[in-house]
Structures are given as structure tokens and as C-alpha cells.
Amino acid sequence: PALRDDADAFVIEVDKPKNPDHGHFAVNSALQLAKRLGLKPRDIAAAIVDALPASALLARKPEIAGPGFINIRLASSAETRVVAAILASAEDFGKGTSGAGRKVMVEFVSANPTGPLHVGHGRGAATGDTLARLLEAQGWNVSREFYYNDSGAQINNLGLSVQARLREKAGLAAAFPEDGYRGKYIVEIADRYAEEHAHDARGDDIDAVRRFAVAALRHEQDLDLKAFDVRFDVYFLESSLYTDGLVDKTVEHLVKMGHTYEQDGALWLKTTDYGDDKDRVMRKSDGTFTYFVPDVAYHVTKWQRGFTRAITELGADHHGSLARVRAGLQAMEIGVPPDYPDYVLHQMITVMRGGEEVKISKRAGSYVTLRDLIDEVGRDATRYFFVMRKSDSQLTFDIDLAKSRSEDNPVYYVQYAHARVCSVLAQWGGNVDTLAGVDLSPLANRYESDLLRALADFPELLATAARELSPHLVCVYLGELAARLHSYYNAEKFLVEDEKLKLARLALIVATRQVLRNGLAVLGVSAPEKM
RNA sequence: GCGCCCGUAGCUCAGAUGGAUAGAGUACUGCCCUCCGAAGGCAGGAGUCGCACGUUCGAAUCGUGUCGGGCGCGCCA
Numbered sequence: 001p002a003l004r005d006d007a008d009a010f011v012i013e014v015d016k017p018k019n020p021d022h023g024h025f026a027v028n029s030a031l032q033l034a035k036r037l038g039l040k041p042r043d044i045a046a047a048i049v050d051a052l053p054a055s056a057l058l059a060r061k062p063e064i065a066g067p068g069f070i071n072i073r074l075a076s077s078a079e080t081r082v083v084a085a086i087l088a089s090a091e092d093f094g095k096g097t098s099g100a101g102r103k104v105m106v107e108f109v110s111a112n113p114t115g116p117l118h119v120g121h122g123r124g125a126a127t128g129d130t131l132a133r134l135l136e137a138q139g140w141n142v143s144r145e146f147y148y149n150d151s152g153a154q155i156n157n158l159g160l161s162v163q164a165r166l167r168e169k170a171g172l173a174a175a176f177p178e179d180g181y182r183g184k185y186i187v188e189i190a191d192r193y194a195e196e197h198a199h200d201a202r203g204d205d206i207d208a209v210r211r212f213a214v215a216a217l218r219h220e221q222d223l224d225l226k227a228f229d230v231r232f233d234v235y236f237l238e239s240s241l242y243t244d245g246l247v248d249k250t251v252e253h254l255v256k257m258g259h260t261y262e263q264d265g266a267l268w269l270k271t272t273d274y275g276d277d278k279d280r281v282m283r284k285s286d287g288t289f290t291y292f293v294p295d296v297a298y299h300v301t302k303w304q305r306g307f308t309r310a311i312t313e314l315g316a317d318h319h320g321s322l323a324r325v326r327a328g329l330q331a332m333e334i335g336v337p338p339d340y341p342d343y344v345l346h347q348m349i350t351v352m353r354g355g356e357e358v359k360i361s362k363r364a365g366s367y368v369t370l371r372d373l374i375d376e377v378g379r380d381a382t383r384y385f386f387v388m389r390k391s392d393s394q395l396t397f398d399i400d401l402a403k404s405r406s407e408d409n410p411v412y413y414v415q416y417a418h419a420r421v422c423s424v425l426a427q428w429g430g431n432v433d434t435l436a437g438v439d440l441s442p443l444a445n446r447y448e449s450d451l452l453r454a455l456a457d458f459p460e461l462l463a464t465a466a467r468e469l470s471p472h473l474v475c476v477y478l479g480e481l482a483a484r485l486h487s488y489y490n491a492e493k494f495l496v497e498d499e500k501l502k503l504a505r506l507a508l509i510v511a512t513r514q515v516l517r518n519g520l521a522v523l524g525v526s527a528p529e530k531m
Numbered sequence: 532g533c534g535c536c537c538g539u540a541g542c543u544c545a546g547a548u549g550g551a552u553a554g555a556g557u558a559c560u561g562c563c564c565u566c567c568g569a570a571g572g573c574a575g576g577a578g579u580c581g582c583a584c585g586u587u588c589g590a591a592u593c594g595u596g597u598c599g600g601g602c603g604c605g606c607c608a
Contacts, residue, residue, distance in 0.1 A: 068588090320535085322535085389543090489567080490571065
């Protein structure tokens, strides 16, 4: 009665307790209501339990435990239903429909074409691609986009660096640009340029040199991404923002909206009106634009291309641009939500080699490339490694450890579980399809129950990972699922004499194999039948 | 100085909406293949969840402060 006069709605929360002794579901409402009702939590719980109707789905009457939790345990017949659902849905098991076909862009990697992709880009590539796969699995219409800066000072610098190497080769006294790129790959590009441009072996045609270098590096990056099984739908050139006049239009629009002012010969945007900590220069006193203007213009195109949702995956060293871009978008007053786009930042990776930190510097040419990693530890392990940690925690990547202990990489643990099931099925020799309608009532021990619970969690897990933009949750889940399969395998024999028991167990492990496969697919990691 | 992220076992890290004895891997110790692959399993020790205060029936989780680490803060990109 007290609840009926209360204007506040009361929401009953149903938890899934970590401890299996607490049942499949737990309700803590009695604890939360105790104060409002002025009653003891256990008394409230008892009243609730008494009022519940009996159900064939429940193993027994809900229990009151601890300070007043209500623990609910499913009957075995309810618990095993998930197996049939998995076998029926196969690769679609776990998918959701919350995206409802809406468009979302995931922008990631977006490396400038001034050098090979390094470990940081690898983390971004694995994270962004997994996010895209997660969103696709929730029914979003995902477009993967790579934005690259093919103009401006850094590209200029790249051209000059290659030119300097060309001149060295030609025996000319040439000063290497102070901020030039010193990596070996610059020398290689210079060599190739000289080969293919015999008439300009000294690189006098700086435009041609620059174009060649950008094309060469873009090509290398594409090969790296391909080796990583990452593909993009759109490569967006920063230069197109200028050639299409979008940068100018954006600036004009911001001026028109009254969010700018002139000072010291420069044009400023009042980003402080939108939460930035200081106003930002848009047009420098020399008439050129600062980089954040094309950034805003680029995000305007995302919105105007119909992406009402956009996710931008960046290295954490770019986090300073977030507030600015969002502020710029707000100042446009074109209806973009204040939190557009969603940002997912990945923290820096500290690379250790030989017990020492490897400083990654493009300009100095000290590098651990993505290609090195893929060659040394393999694509699957590299992808898994990069997404198994929360992206906003910094991680230490010990190259020696990754190489020497590559067999201990957690990805093999998960893949092995999959291969193990395949191996059992091969020994059985029966037709897997016939397992779909098998009687599952023989499944009763705790290993089977644990496995069933884990399988049933998969759809919600994927939904959570997508909602939280947290790919690492998939890795955590798969590790636990594989652990349960391995424990089960060691504790019980599957290919037993008892035909009914055997078929029930086989159906269960086939369902497990399917979920392992589906989870690995989201990560872009293979599910081998043999290892 | 300002902003963002992080601070959980020796090490690397999980702990979604606050819940019931804080988890995994690794390392270390000891067991388990006449048995579906031991790339596996089982058992053990190891943590005042950086610190303090606060909110709450209840805090690793929320708030404030503080200390420590990373990153970013230029009319650079």
C-alpha cells in the first residue's frame, strides 16, 4: 500500500549473481524497500516470495538469503533451452536488433601517410574494427572510414625528407630538414622514386616526390591493414575538404552564426561557450587555417552524409581535440547533438624490448610496426592482444614476452577450446545436424550447469559490449567460456556408452563451439578446427 | 597551472546498471595422460581495491579532496 501512494516508480532489478550458489537470478528489492516501508528486509522478501505464483520454470521456490536477497533458480529443463536456441540460430546466435538498421560511422586508424603503421595504430585498428563488428551484430548499418591528411606541413615535410635522400644519393650537398623523417623507409622510397623517375633522379619536382611518397606509404598501410583483416568502406581525404570548399563554407557559417571574433589579426572561435577551456584560432594571421577547422568541417560532413551517430576512435594523445570539435559542431547550430561524435580513445602502448622501453618516434625512425607484430606473433594473437584490455588503460607490450611466450597468449586458450570440440566430434563421427532435437534432460552436473549459464549470457554480453563500446568484454567472456569448456572436458567424458547422455553432452559442446565461433568472429579472430 | 585517462595479488590486467566470502592470466609449489589433443585440468599461498572523508541498509564501483603515473594544453597536425 505504501508504494501505491508514492509518486516514484519502483523498479525491480534482477541481477545475475556471480556466485552460482545464489541461483540464476537475484532480486534485491526487499533491501531497497526496507526503509520506505519501514519493515525488515527479510520480512518483505518473505511476503514477495509468498505472493509469487508457482512456475514450472523454477527448480524450487525462491529462497531468501543473506540480508534479504531473493534467489531464483531455474529448473534444469529451463536452463537447457539455450542449447536448442543456439543450434537453431547458429552464427546469428547472440545478435541483437537495437541498431534497427540505422547508419553509424566508425572512423578509426586515420593515420597520416608519413610512415608505416605502428603498434598504436594496431591498437586503434583492432579496437575500431571490433567496435564496427559489434555494432553490426546489433543491427547497425556500419560504415568504416579512414580519414587521412594528405596536405599540410607534415606532408610537406615528408616530401622534403624524401627529396633530401634523393639529393644525397645524387651526391649533392643537401641539408636534411630539421623536422624531417629519418626512418629507413624514407630511403627506400627515395630509391624507388629514383628508379621510376630517371628524368628526376634528384627529386627537383617536389610535387611529384610528395605525391609519390604519399602513394607509396598509403599502399604500405593498406597492405598492413589487409594483413590485419581490416577493411574500410571510405577513405576520406582531408584535401577534398579544401577542394570542395567545405572548409571555407564551415568558417563562413561559423562567422554568420556569430560565434567568432577577430583579434590580433586572427579569426577566433568562441569554443569556451561550449565547454572548451580556451577559445581557438581558426584562421591564423597569415591567412591559413588551423588544423581543427578541417576537423570540424569533416565531422560536419559526417552529419550531413546522414550519420546521425558517429564513433571516432583515436589515440589518447589526440584527446585535446575532442572538446574543440564538439564545440565547433555546436557553434554550427545545425542540430548536431552536443555529444556528437562518440569518442573512443585508446591509451598509449609502452613497448618494451630487451627490458627497455622503445621510444616510438616517426621522425627519429625508431619504430615497432604493426607488420612486425603480425609477422612475429600472428594476426589472431595481435588482434586479440590489442582488444583484450580496456582501451582507456595504458598497456605495456613486451615484445620479447609476446614472441617467446606466444603459445601462452590467451587467444590460443580460446581457440583450443574450439579445436577440442571439433576433435571430439571428429572421433564421434556422427552428423552434427542431428543433435538439434536431442533430449537434454541428462545434463545435470555442475559443469554442465555452469556452461549453460555462460552460453545464455552471450547475447546480453554482446549487447553490453556494443552499448559500452567495450570490445574487451568479449575477450573476458570468451576466456571464461573456454575455461568452463576445458574444465568440463577434464572432468567428464563426452563419448560415453550411455547413448542419451552422450548425445546430450555432444549437443551442449556443439552449442559451446558455436558461441566460441561467434565470439571470435566479432573479434576478427579465426576459429581453427585444428591447431 | 588547467583538462582527460589510469592507480585492484610479485608482474600484466578484468571487475556493465553500487550488493552477499574481491577475480583471471602469469610466476612459484604439488598433483592429473593404459582415458574424447597435457596448447588442458585440479589444489595451494599471495590484495587494508593509492590515501582520507562523504552519500548509502550496503562502496573497488558514486561524490569531494589528496598523493602517484600517463597524455594533452602554441596563430603545430
